[in-house]
Amino acid sequence: MINHNFSIDEDITQATTLPGALYSSPSFFEKTKDAIFTKCWHFVTDTDEVRVDGTIFPFVMSQGFLNEPLMITRTDEGLKCISNVCTHRGNILVATKQQNCKGITCCYHGKRFDLDGCFKSMPGFEEAKNFPTEADNLPQISLKEFGKLLFTSIKPAFSFEKSFGRILNRLDFLPHQNLKHYPELSRDYLVKANWMLYCENYLEGFHIPFVHPGLNATIDFGNYEYEIDKYFNLQIGIVKDGEETFEIPEKHQDFGKKVGAYYYWIFPNIMLNFYPWGLSINIVNPLEKELTKVKFLTYVWDESKFDKGAGSGLDKVEREDEEIVERVQLGVKSRLYKKGRYSPTMEKGTHHFHRLIADFLTE
Ligand code: FES
Numbered sequence: 001m002i003n004h005n006f007s008i009d010e011d012i013t014q015a016t017t018l019p020g021a022l023y024s025s026p027s028f029f030e031k032t033k034d035a036i037f038t039k040c041w042h043f044v045t046d047t048d049e050v051r052v053d054g055t056i057f058p059f060v061m062s063q064g065f066l067n068e069p070l071m072i073t074r075t076d077e078g079l080k081c082i083s084n085v086c087t088h089r090g091n092i093l094v095a096t097k098q099q100n101c102k103g104i105t106c107c108y109h110g111k112r113f114d115l116d117g118c119f120k121s122m123p124g125f126e127e128a129k130n131f132p133t134e135a136d137n138l139p140q141i142s143l144k145e146f147g148k149l150l151f152t153s154i155k156p157a158f159s160f161e162k163s164f165g166r167i168l169n170r171l172d173f174l175p176h177q178n179l180k181h182y183p184e185l186s187r188d189y190l191v192k193a194n195w196m197l198y199c200e201n202y203l204e205g206f207h208i209p210f211v212h213p214g215l216n217a218t219i220d221f222g223n224y225e226y227e228i229d230k231y232f233n234l235q236i237g238i239v240k241d242g243e244e245t246f247e248i249p250e251k252h253q254d255f256g257k258k259v260g261a262y263y264y265w266i267f268p269n270i271m272l273n274f275y276p277w278g279l280s281i282n283i284v285n286p287l288e289k290e291l292t293k294v295k296f297l298t299y300v301w302d303e304s305k306f307d308k309g310a311g312s313g314l315d316k317v318e319r320e321d322e323e324i325v326e327r328v329q330l331g332v333k334s335r336l337y338k339k340g341r342y343s344p345t346m347e348k349g350t351h352h353f354h355r356l357i358a359d360f361l362t363e
């Protein structure tokens with residue numbers, strides 16, 4: 001049994017990385033469910049999906065891992081996120097998206113609820129004592145908007161405003177309300193590696209010259225920047241002359257820089273990659289300790305710039321990342337590998353991620 005009480009030195013110049021054994025430990029994998037994933041934010045969908053009054057949008061939070069059945073409903077008061085599990089004997093209430101609904105009726109024994117989850121009626125309970133109570137309502141959880149994107153959390157360990165809110169502030173010059181989901185350009189990738197390996201690879205640009213020759217031709221590697229916040233971090237892809245860049249307003253802190261990509265990562269598994277054409281959302285979903293599903297969701301605001309510059313050939317870049325991450329999964333299991341060290345200049349993001357993992361697991 002592996003010791004889960006590890007820590008990562010705050011000082012990157014002397015810190016060592018996560019123990020290799022963690023990436024294939026069943027007990028550690030299981031522990032991250034409650035210690036991390038129930039406490040963080042999860043992407044659901046965008047507001048276009050839930051525009052019509054009386055919409056019920058059922059979904060499963062972290063499918064294949066947490067498997068939490070939930071739904072978003074649109075009531076007169078706006079959007080709510082409530083449990084999709086009947087408070088009688090646990091039936092799943094709604095299977096597919098519906099519109100113009102007035103309420104929710106359970107198909108098992110007929111318990112009824114408002115669209116905000118409040119109990120309305122139940123047949124056969126005339127003689128039940130102390131009924132109904134608060135416990136008969138469907139539990140509601142936090143639902144937040146980031147432009148058009150919707151995020152939820154069961155018991156958030158950190159504030160949405162101080163994480164996603166700050167990102168939106170920094171990028172307030174972008175047309176977030178014009179984003180449109182392109183399902184035909186979105187896809188899932190299965191990676192035979194632990195989810196943490198996928199994230200920590202994403203969090204450093206150090207490997208770009210070695211692993212991504214195509215991307216390396218557009219990125220000005222010498223000027224690549226890292227910024228670390230408390231629960232998220234940012235990598236700024238400065239691009240070479242002639243590549244597609246953002247039009248940054250004069251008063252903005254990044255004015256004058258040739259920014260081709262803002263790579264935001266929010267702990268533990270959300271990546272928001274902003275390009276001049278729009279946004280590529282990556283969600284890193286653990287399935288098994290050595291199997292991960294990475295969802296790539298493509299949202300476009302300017303089709304004319306699509307697939308140019310640092311935001312082009314994303315499928316190829318993804319395959320290059322997959323291949324290296326799967327090799328590392330084999331390596332970290334070696335009896336002869338214990339743990340490694342960080343580049344103090346180029347692995348700040350990976351160090352940040354490992355520190356958060358240690359904090360959440362040992363809290
Ligand atoms: S489980 Fe829903 S009414 Fe019985």
Ligand SMILES: [Fe+2]
Pocket residue numbers: 201202207208211212317321
């Ligand atoms: Fe990469």
